[in-house]
C-alpha cells in the first residue's frame with residue numbers, strides 16, 4: 001500500500017497519481033450519510049495526509065449515487081438522550097472534522113457526484129473548489145429536519161461563496177439546487193459532462209505542475225484573507241508568504257527553467 005493510501009471504516013483514500021489522493025466517502029447504501037465514526041476518520045485522515053510531504057492535491061467524492069447525505073438519520077434516534085452538553089460535544093466533533101478537511105495544506109477539490117445534503121453540503125463547502133457531476137444537487141436540508149443552517153461552517157462559507165441573498169433563500173427554503181443552478185451561482189466551478197472525479201483529476205494535474213510551496217501558500221492566503229478584517233492585514237500575511245517562498249529552492253529552479261525554456265522540476269521546498 002502506498003504511503004498516501006488509507007483503507008478506513010467509512011473512508012477510502014487512494015493515491016491515483018503522484019501526490020494526488022482521491023478520498024471516497026464509502027457508505028453508498030446510506031448515501032454516504034455521516035456518522036461519528038466518519039467524523040473521527042475525516043479528522044484523522046486530514047491530519048495523516050497533511051503529514052505526508054508528497055501530498056499535492058486531495059479530491060473528495062462519494063461512493064455510489066450520492067456525494068454525502070448529511071448526518072445519518074438512522075442514528076438520530078439516540079441523540080435526544082445525549083443531553084445538551086452531549087449534543088454540543090457531537091456537534092463540535094463534527095465541526096472539528098470539517099475544519100480539519102478545510103485546513104489541509106494542499107488544495108481540496110470536491111467532486112460532487114450526487115446529492116450533497118445537510119452536513120454533506122457543509123462538507124462540500126469545506127473544499128476549496130467544487131466540480132459537479134450531472135447528478136450533483138445541493139440541499140441545505142437543515143430547516144426541513146428541525147435544525148439550523150448554522151451548521152459545520154455552512155452559514156459562514158456559503159454566504160461568502162454565493163452571497164447573503166441566495167444563501168438566505170437556499171437555507172430558509174431547504175430547496176434542492178440542481179447542478180446547472182449550482183454552476184450559475186458559483187457553488188460549483190463547472191458541471192462535468194460525465195464523471196466529476198475525472199474532471200477533478202485533470203484540474204489536479206494542472207495544479208501539481210506548479211510550485212507546491214506557491215500553491216500551498218496561495219491557499220493559506222486565500223483562506224486567511226476571508227477572515228482578516230483589513231487590506232493591510234491581508235498584505236502583511238501575503239508579504240510573509242512571499243518572503244518565505246523566495247527562500248525556497250523551488251523559486252530559483254523556476255527562474256532557471258524559465259531562462260532555459262524548459263519545464264521546472266519542483267521539489268516542494
Ligand SMILES: CCCCCCCCCCCCC[C@H](O)CC(=O)SCCNC(=O)CCNC(=O)[C@H](O)C(C)(C)COP(=O)(O)OP(=O)(O)OC[C@H]1O[C@@H](n2cnc3c(N)ncnc32)[C@H](O)[C@@H]1OP(=O)(O)O
Pocket residue numbers: 029030031033066068069070071072073074076079087090091094115116117118119120122139141142145146147151152
Ligand atoms: C434530526 C437530525 C439529527 C441531526 C443532529 C445531529 C447533531 C450532532 C451530529 C453531528 C453534527 C452533524 C450535523 C449535520 O450536519 C446535520 C445534518 O446533516 S441535518 C441533515 C440530514 N440530512 C438530510 O436531512 C437529508 C436526507 N436525505 C434526503 O433529503 C434525500 O435522501 C437526498 C439526500 C436529497 C437524496 O434524495 P433521493 O436521491 O431522492 O434519494 P432518497 O431520498 O430516495 O434516499 C436514498 C436512500 O438513502 C437513504 N438516505 C438518504 N439520506 C440519508 C441520511 N441522511 N441518513 C440515512 N439514510 C439516508 C434513504 O433512506 C434511502 O434509503 P432506502 O430507503 O432506499 O433504504
